[in-house]
Amino acid sequence: MTYEAILARSFSRYEQKKLGCGALLGCFLIFLSFFTVFKPYLGPLPILNMRLSMGVAHRMFATKETESSQKQEMVTVAQKEAAKSELLLISTSHQENVTTKPELRLNSTDPKENTTRTKPEILLNSTDHHVAKNVTLEPGPEVLLNNTEHPAVEIEESEQLNSTDHQDTSLSIAGNATQKRVPLCNILNPRTDICDITGEVRVHAKSYTVYASSPEMSTLDDGQTSWKIRPYARKTDRTAMSSVTEWSVVPASVDRRKIPKCTQNHAAPAILFSAGGFSGNHFHDFSDIILPLYLTARPFNGDVQLLVTNYRSWWASKFRAILQNLSKHPAIDIDQQREEVHCFPSVIVGLNRHDEFKINPSMPPHTTMRDFREFLRTSYSLERAKAIELQASDTRKPRLLIVARKRSRSFTNPTRIAKTAKAVGFEPVVAEADMNVARFAELMNSCDAVMGVHGAGLTNILFLPDDAVLIQIVPLGGAWLSRTYFGDPSRDMNLRYLEYKIGVRESTLADQYPVDHVALKDPSAFHRGKWNDFKKIYLDNQNVKLDVRRFRPTLLKALQLLREQKRR
Numbered sequence: 001m002t003y004e005a006i007l008a009r010s011f012s013r014y015e016q017k018k019l020g021c022g023a024l025l026g027c028f029l030i031f032l033s034f035f036t037v038f039k040p041y042l043g044p045l046p047i048l049n050m051r052l053s054m055g056v057a058h059r060m061f062a063t064k065e066t067e068s069s070q071k072q073e074m075v076t077v078a079q080k081e082a083a084k085s086e087l088l089l090i091s092t093s094h095q096e097n098v099t100t101k102p103e104l105r106l107n108s109t110d111p112k113e114n115t116t117r118t119k120p121e122i123l124l125n126s127t128d129h130h131v132a133k134n135v136t137l138e139p140g141p142e143v144l145l146n147n148t149e150h151p152a153v154e155i156e157e158s159e160q161l162n163s164t165d166h167q168d169t170s171l172s173i174a175g176n177a178t179q180k181r182v183p184l185c186n187i188l189n190p191r192t193d194i195c196d197i198t199g200e201v202r203v204h205a206k207s208y209t210v211y212a213s214s215p216e217m218s219t220l221d222d223g224q225t226s227w228k229i230r231p232y233a234r235k236t237d238r239t240a241m242s243s244v245t246e247w248s249v250v251p252a253s254v255d256r257r258k259i260p261k262c263t264q265n266h267a268a269p270a271i272l273f274s275a276g277g278f279s280g281n282h283f284h285d286f287s288d289i290i291l292p293l294y295l296t297a298r299p300f301n302g303d304v305q306l307l308v309t310n311y312r313s314w315w316a317s318k319f320r321a322i323l324q325n326l327s328k329h330p331a332i333d334i335d336q337q338r339e340e341v342h343c344f345p346s347v348i349v350g351l352n353r354h355d356e357f358k359i360n361p362s363m364p365p366h367t368t369m370r371d372f373r374e375f376l377r378t379s380y381s382l383e384r385a386k387a388i389e390l391q392a393s394d395t396r397k398p399r400l401l402i403v404a405r406k407r408s409r410s411f412t413n414p415t416r417i418a419k420t421a422k423a424v425g426f427e428p429v430v431a432e433a434d435m436n437v438a439r440f441a442e443l444m445n446s447c448d449a450v451m452g453v454h455g456a457g458l459t460n461i462l463f464l465p466d467d468a469v470l471i472q473i474v475p476l477g478g479a480w481l482s483r484t485y486f487g488d489p490s491r492d493m494n495l496r497y498l499e500y501k502i503g504v505r506e507s508t509l510a511d512q513y514p515v516d517h518v519a520l521k522d523p524s525a526f527h528r529g530k531w532n533d534f535k536k537i538y539l540d541n542q543n544v545k546l547d548v549r550r551f552r553p554t555l556l557k558a559l560q561l562l563r564e565q566k567r568r
Contacts, residue, residue, distance in 0.1 A: 185249055193231075201270075268344070275310050283456040285319070304327050308331050322379050380441045400428050400558075433457045445465060487499060
């Protein structure tokens with residue numbers, strides 16, 4: 001209070017008012033100076049200026065790289081939408097490469113390659129030498145990574161977005177994608193080459209050419225312009241294939257005027273095959289032609305046209321019943337149709353084939369040897385489907401067919417064999433197969449057991465009734481052939497199989513070589529895998545003088561099998 005009284009007495013009223021105004025002015029000047037100095041720092045924070053425009057944001061593809069085992073960040077749904085905006089138009093020249101799953105392609109850094117793309121792309125521009133480990137993409141477009149290095153890149157499929165626009169884009173890509181075409185011809189089968197051609201197909205006999213004139217077949221992979229096919233199902237045997245005509249399978253050319261016009265149109269599909277090769281040998285007739293033809297033609301249920309190259313009238317006559325059961329159309333000798341162009345909705349060039357004289361049920365057309373035997377019984381009107389069932393007190397005698405041969409590998413004592421068979425309880429029949437397949441098939445079907453030296457005549461076991469017994473006499477050197485050609489296949493035919501390996505003294509080769517000669521003791525070492533040497537000695541110059549006493553137990557075993565069949 002004392003201080004305020006002294007101050008009041010020191011200044012007049014006017015002077016006090018003047019002093020207050022000066023103080024107010026000074027404060028204003030101080031505030032103005034402060035505002036002027038600190039103005040640059042009072043604006044918006046710099047971080048706020050980092051927000052990008054919507055257009056820029058849609059061009060950014062968020063990827064995050066981690067080192068070693070760190071978990072990768074996935075691209076968000078918004079970023080997937082951004083990736084969609086980068087899809088480019090598909091060029092028709094590259095449509096065949098677009099797949100329904102992400103395809104990875106690592107590109108060079110050439111800017112020309114990145115300006116215009118010929119199919120859907122999502123471009124990831126990397127400024128360093130690293131590539132994103134995990135990129136979430138929608139299945140469909142191709143992913144291209146521009147980088148100077150080529151490390152492995154993993155692509156993870158994302159879940160589908162609910163966006164209508166995104167679904168439309170996916171559908172568009174799927175519509176433009178073209179599945180990889182299956183080649184017209186399969187040349188990878190070790191036994192046969194086969195072409196399955198659908199669409200308008202033209203067969204030009206004069207040039208031995210089959211034209212696959214469907215537009216979608218106008219080009220081939222790897223620049224291939226045609227296939228060369230010999231339609232016989234033993235392609236690795238040069239001897240057999242040397243007599244088989246070679247046909248060309250040619251897709252439609254750019255200039256369709258070069259394709260000959262149709263002169264005869266057929267509503268049924270066709271199968272083109274050869275009756276050359278080893279036809280005439282009864283085993284090869286079935287193994288190389290009839291059985292493969294059955295596998296190829298049976299799915300058509302008779303509505304198929306058979307085109308035969310290397311046609312042989314005697315062969316067609318021999319198997320007329322089978323050919324007529326496979327096709328309701330008369331077979332065409334296509335080699336004689338040189339002035340004609342036959343057109344079909346589809347053509348199979350070549351024949352399907354499985355194993356040697358066997359059918360693999362797991363392979364198309366998923367049939368069995370039992371089905372094939374039933375087909376043969378139908379073709380030749382064979383009555384018996386099942387062999388005799390002997391009872392304990394049965395007085396009936398099962399029939400035993402002894403297959404005779406006039407040439408090599410024949411029995412030198414068939415009469416003694418027949419007497420022994422009759423003595424143990426069989427009704428023996430001695431016969432040799434001939435060109436009359438129907439007659440011999442009927443004879444074979446009437447028997448309950450058959451015996452013979454390994455040879456083409458045993459092919460007729462196809463006509464035996466189920467549960468019949470095959471006794472194969474194995475000559476010297478013939479173990480592998482006997483097992484492969486008839487032993488193993490017979491089991492798939494629902495037959496019982498017995499094997500009798502002859503002794504050295506039962507072979508007529510014992511009259512040509514000393515008993516201890518390597519040709520008798522070790523045939524494989526003697527011929528050393530040379531087929532011509534083996535054939536000349538063991539197939540063409542060997543007959544069998546069966547030791548009936550040694551063979552008798554085998555006959556008794558066959559009788560026992562016929563009695564046991566009812567238990568199976």
